[in-house]
Amino acid sequence: MLKETEILIQKGEMLPLMEEFYTIQGEGYHTGKAAYFIRVGGCDVGCHWCDVKESWNAELHPPTLTDNIVAQAKKYANTVVITGGEPLMWNMDYITKKLGESNLKVHIETSGAYALTGKYDWICLSPKKNKLPLQKVYGVADELKVIVYNKHDFKFAEEQASKVTSNCELYLQPEWSIREKMTRMIVDYVMENPKWKISLQTHKYLNIP
Numbered sequence: 001m002l003k004e005t006e007i008l009i010q011k012g013e014m015l016p017l018m019e020e021f022y023t024i025q026g027e028g029y030h031t032g033k034a035a036y037f038i039r040v041g042g043c044d045v046g047c048h049w050c051d052v053k054e055s056w057n058a059e060l061h062p063p064t065l066t067d068n069i070v071a072q073a074k075k076y077a078n079t080v081v082i083t084g085g086e087p088l089m090w091n092m093d094y095i096t097k098k099l100g101e102s103n104l105k106v107h108i109e110t111s112g113a114y115a116l117t118g119k120y121d122w123i124c125l126s127p128k129k130n131k132l133p134l135q136k137v138y139g140v141a142d143e144l145k146v147i148v149y150n151k152h153d154f155k156f157a158e159e160q161a162s163k164v165t166s167n168c169e170l171y172l173q174p175e176w177s178i179r180e181k182m183t184r185m186i187v188d189y190v191m192e193n194p195k196w197k198i199s200l201q202t203h204k205y206l207n208i209p
């Protein structure tokens with residue numbers, strides 16, 4: 001990689017863009033809202049059930065000028081979701097500043113395993129057992145979304161919920177490949193523990209990106 005490119009990446013003025021697309025937010029608190037998604041490559045959290053494993057290797061995704069990414073986002077929605085991969089592997093200060101200057105609402109979906117850079121209108125924390133969030137991220141999360149793959153994940157979810165603020169919205173989401181089995185368990189759990197809500201991957205049910 002050219003040294004000039006490396007410097008721009010360190011500043012956040014270039015990012016390894018995997019894909020960008022305008023769609024409907026399918027999960028969590030903002031389900032149903034039109035949003036422009038910016039998916040950044042690179043992730044070392046390594047969830048075995050990840051549905052975008054092709055995002056893991058950042059080298060597969062070309063460094064793209066952040067100004068160009070912002071210019072595209074401005075054409076579509078008033079809400080932008082930065083996701084990955086794990087977007088906080090990169091410096092998010094520059095892109096969130098530029099999006100904010102364009103009066104766009106900026107959301108991020110993160111495992112919280114890396115230091116929080118950037119400024120956001122909404123932080124969705126989706127913690128993973130194999131690389132837990134940093135303490136600071138718990139304190140600023142607006143939404144906690146725990147993926148439920150087996151019954152032990154309910155215990156993990158409660159452990160994570162004990163670390164966020166009382167204002168944080170709590171969601172349990174079935175892992176897609178076993179959604180029918182886990183959704184039944186989640187329904188029962190939420191009825192017994194109503195501080196939680198159910199998140200479904202509605203975009204997959206609707207067959208949209």
